[in-house]
Amino acid sequence: MIPVLLGVVVAVFVMVKLAPGDPAAALLGVQATPDELARVRHAMGLDRSWPEQFGIWLMGVVHGDLGASYISKKPVSELIMARLPVTIELALIGTVLGAVVGITAGVVSASRRYSRTDYAVTILALFGVSMPTFWFGILLILLFSLYLGWLPASGFVALTKDPVKHFQGVIMPSLALGIFLAGSLARFSRTSMVETLSLAFVKTAQGKGLANSTVIWVHALRNSLIPTLTVLGAQFGVLLGGAVIVEQVFAYPGVGTLLLTAISQRDYPVVEGVVLVVATLVVLTNLLVDLAYTWLDPRIHYA
Amino acid sequence: MRAGVRSFVFSLVLLVVLLAAPAAHLASAQSVKTGGTLAVGLDGEIDTIDPLKSVTIVGFQVYTQIYEGLVAANPTLDGVIPRLADSWDVSADGLTYTFHLHQGVRFHNGKDFKAEDVQSTFTKIMDKDFGSPRRPNFTAVDHLSVVDDSTVQFVLAHAYAPFLTQLETMYIEPSTPGIDFSTTPVGTGPFKFVEWISGQHIQLTRNPDYWQAGQPYLGGVEFRPIVEPSTRVVDLQSGNVDLLNAVPLKDVGTLQQDSHLQVWSVAGVVRDHVGFNNSAAPFKDNPNLRQAIAWAVDRQTIADQLLYGLGKPAQIPVPETNWAFTNELNNPAGYDLAKAKSFYDQANPKPSSITVKVSPTYPDEVKMAELMQQSLAQIGLDLQIQQLEWSTWIKDVVSDGNYQMEIVLISGGIDPDDFYYQWLHSGEVFNLVKYSDATMDQMLEQARSTLDQSQRKTMYTQIANKMLDDAPWSHIIYRQSVMAGTADLKDFVMTGRYDMNFRTVWLDR
Numbered sequence: 001m002i003p004v005l006l007g008v009v010v011a012v013f014v015m016v017k018l019a020p021g022d023p024a025a026a027l028l029g030v031q032a033t034p035d036e037l038a039r040v041r042h043a044m045g046l047d048r049s050w051p052e053q054f055g056i057w058l059m060g061v062v063h064g065d066l067g068a069s070y071i072s073k074k075p076v077s078e079l080i081m082a083r084l085p086v087t088i089e090l091a092l093i094g095t096v097l098g099a100v101v102g103i104t105a106g107v108v109s110a111s112r113r114y115s116r117t118d119y120a121v122t123i124l125a126l127f128g129v130s131m132p133t134f135w136f137g138i139l140l141i142l143l144f145s146l147y148l149g150w151l152p153a154s155g156f157v158a159l160t161k162d163p164v165k166h167f168q169g170v171i172m173p174s175l176a177l178g179i180f181l182a183g184s185l186a187r188f189s190r191t192s193m194v195e196t197l198s199l200a201f202v203k204t205a206q207g208k209g210l211a212n213s214t215v216i217w218v219h220a221l222r223n224s225l226i227p228t229l230t231v232l233g234a235q236f237g238v239l240l241g242g243a244v245i246v247e248q249v250f251a252y253p254g255v256g257t258l259l260l261t262a263i264s265q266r267d268y269p270v271v272e273g274v275v276l277v278v279a280t281l282v283v284l285t286n287l288l289v290d291l292a293y294t295w296l297d298p299r300i301h302y303a
Numbered sequence: 304m305r306a307g308v309r310s311f312v313f314s315l316v317l318l319v320v321l322l323a324a325p326a327a328h329l330a331s332a333q334s335v336k337t338g339g340t341l342a343v344g345l346d347g348e349i350d351t352i353d354p355l356k357s358v359t360i361v362g363f364q365v366y367t368q369i370y371e372g373l374v375a376a377n378p379t380l381d382g383v384i385p386r387l388a389d390s391w392d393v394s395a396d397g398l399t400y401t402f403h404l405h406q407g408v409r410f411h412n413g414k415d416f417k418a419e420d421v422q423s424t425f426t427k428i429m430d431k432d433f434g435s436p437r438r439p440n441f442t443a444v445d446h447l448s449v450v451d452d453s454t455v456q457f458v459l460a461h462a463y464a465p466f467l468t469q470l471e472t473m474y475i476e477p478s479t480p481g482i483d484f485s486t487t488p489v490g491t492g493p494f495k496f497v498e499w500i501s502g503q504h505i506q507l508t509r510n511p512d513y514w515q516a517g518q519p520y521l522g523g524v525e526f527r528p529i530v531e532p533s534t535r536v537v538d539l540q541s542g543n544v545d546l547l548n549a550v551p552l553k554d555v556g557t558l559q560q561d562s563h564l565q566v567w568s569v570a571g572v573v574r575d576h577v578g579f580n581n582s583a584a585p586f587k588d589n590p591n592l593r594q595a596i597a598w599a600v601d602r603q604t605i606a607d608q609l610l611y612g613l614g615k616p617a618q619i620p621v622p623e624t625n626w627a628f629t630n631e632l633n634n635p636a637g638y639d640l641a642k643a644k645s646f647y648d649q650a651n652p653k654p655s656s657i658t659v660k661v662s663p664t665y666p667d668e669v670k671m672a673e674l675m676q677q678s679l680a681q682i683g684l685d686l687q688i689q690q691l692e693w694s695t696w697i698k699d700v701v702s703d704g705n706y707q708m709e710i711v712l713i714s715g716g717i718d719p720d721d722f723y724y725q726w727l728h729s730g731e732v733f734n735l736v737k738y739s740d741a742t743m744d745q746m747l748e749q750a751r752s753t754l755d756q757s758q759r760k761t762m763y764t765q766i767a768n769k770m771l772d773d774a775p776w777s778h779i780i781y782r783q784s785v786m787a788g789t790a791d792l793k794d795f796v797m798t799g800r801y802d803m804n805f806r807t808v809w810l811d812r
Binding site for chain 1: 344347348351431432434485500501502527528529530531533534535537538540541543692693694695697698
């Protein structure tokens with residue numbers, strides 16, 4: 001895990017440095033004189049060599065200091081911590097929604113192979129996977145905000161302030177995020193379930209006279225979940241990437257909008273901090289998925 | 304006779320207006336409802352709330368609720384009106400401006416507004432280490448003196464006609480020590496700062512001690528960044544917000560048809576141009592090539608189709624609403640490919656291909672380039688379009704002068720000097736067309752140091768004509784500024800640069 005994170009740290013730094021744009025110009029506006037730009041670049045430490053800048057940043061990261069925003073001057077960790085719970089909530093609800101809908105659809109589809117239900121699920125899953133997240137988000141807004149008037153198109157209200165409004169605000173972004181996951185999980189869980197259902201223990205269970213639903217939902221499901229879980233873990237990173245887009249569409253104040261605003265303002269410390277934190281989250285999620293294998297399949301042991 | 308009829312009609316109109324005005328005002332005053340929070344959808348997150356540091360339009364729209372200057376721009380954006388200064392005197396030589404400050408004004412922290420606050424604000428702006436982007440606006444000021452608590456004097460180093468309009472950008476912060484204006488803004492404005500949760504909202508509440516009695520009518524204002532244009536429009540249509548600071552041009556027609564909404568559209572200060580690098584081949588010392596391209600721009604099609612009719616063909620930088628605007632132009636460029644071909648044939652050198660640099664950050668400019676590409680192909684000139692990320696575009700075009708041709712949109716201020724000097728005077732940072740002409744330099748210098756407006760108008764007409772003759776750049780379009788709000792938003796006056804003055808705005812609900 002440590003080498004992966006170190007690689008991420010280097011990659012993030014290099015990517016930001018290679019990106020076009022000048023933070024000093026972004027801060028001072030286009031009318032800044034060369035003298036003023038030079039002074040601000042010096043204050044930001046941008047006149048130092050790359051290795052020097054990297055060394056300073058790395059030392060900070062090791063000590064838990066991600067630096068301060070060029071624009072707001074606030075500590076990057078403070079900015080991220082203010083936004084991270086919002087994104088994590090969105091990602092978790094999106095994941096649960098996607099997993100429940102996707103796995104259920106996949107299992108139903110597998111247990112009724114080549115039926116109309118199976119075809120319908122396959123088409124819907126393809127739709128979910130192919131639909132660009134931002135486009136689906138806009139369609140949701142048009143339906144639920146403009147035509148039905150049920151939900152606000154944008155606007156985040158803190159849970160502590162008004163729980164009802166909070167959940168009204170979280171429904172559409174979570175749906176937009178979950179649809180892709182549901183689509184891909186439905187496809188994978190169907191394939192996995194079809195394979196599991198052909199295994200001997202399922203035949204045995206059926207031969208013992210167990211109800212079909214018990215065989216599928218109790219015995220077969222758990223065994224078919226391992227490959228699905230691998231996909232779920234891999235998709236979490238994609239989901240966080242999708243959150244950047246979804247947050248933008250729904251004006252949701254998570255790390256996604258923080259990242260996009262920071263990019264447009266060339267606020268490099270914030271960009272570096274957000275990418276690092278998100279990458280760490282993805283690495284941790286994959287670790288959790290690996291650990292979950294042992295629970296799902298007791299034959300798996302990590303030395 | 305005709306003059307007599309015109310005079311009569313004018314008098315009649317004036318009479319009707321004078322009779323109607325008090326009645327209308329009275330009707331409006333009687334029905335004004337106070338309270339309520341105005342929700343404003345912004346097309347981006349503000350950079351900072353400090354008026355001495357912010358460089359974005361959204362920042363301007365927010366901090367102008369909290370802060371005020373000595374003077375303010377008038378709604379037509381061609382002059383200034385008093386704000387924190389009741390009046391001012393200008394010395395005969397145009398070097399000393401004495402401002403008489405309004406008495407009884409208090410900052411939101413309870414401090415009385417005095418001349419010392421003007422001085423401390425000015426000192427901050429001019430401090431190089433503070434790094435205020437407003438500093439270049441005041442380099443003509445030699446020094447500032449506090450005469451007494453209610454009088455300040457600005458003494459200029461040389462006569463500088465745009466000074467008053469530049470002063471509009473100086474928003475006064477209290478001299479109280481220890482305030483971090485980036486997190487806790489304190490001004491004299493109609494609304495007080497409550498909170499700014501990044502990405503979520505900026506909340507302001509009515510200033511009950513505002514010095515203009517009875518104002519503002521609103522109980523508060525909430526600004527919400529909604530970057531995605533489609534979401535912003537649906538938020539307005541569904542009543543989730545009351546006002547949008549920016550409307551996608553393609554949606555203007557739909558919004559105009561909605562009886563629950565209102566759309567404001569006024570002549571803006573933003574205009575598009577095609578610029579030539581006058582310091583390098585093939586455009587250097589090659590006026591025929593520059594004219595060939597100027598005559599190959601189909602301005603009307605761009606206005607009608609690319610901008611959905613929300614633009615007008617332009618020839619000169621100053622918009623029609625500005626007092627320096629003129630139609631007395633000797634050589635305006637039209638769309639005439641035969642003429643363009645004739646200029647192209649006389650060009651020396653006569654390149655077969657030219658590269659134009661545009662940025663997809665401004666997609667309309669890319670479309671304009673594509674349209675010009677088709678026109679220029681008809682006269683045998685191949686236009687290569689190079690799209691660059693915005694900051695790279697700025698580096699190549701503005702900083703390094705590494706380009707042949709560019710298309711971009713730029714904004715102007717109030718004084719005609721804003722539209723000409725920085726763009727055409729030798730050596731200016733924003734002279735992105737790298738144009739250098741001693742006669743033009745002299746004309747521009749004279750125009751900014753002359754105080755009489757009618758004389759200046761004549762000078763700017765001469766400048767406009769010289770500019771069209773030399774064609775260092777060619778203007779394409781004046782853009783309309785468009786905003787939209789709900790029908791129950793009352794008495795909002797829109798300006799061409801998207802000011803948000805909510806002092807007398809109210810909600811009819």
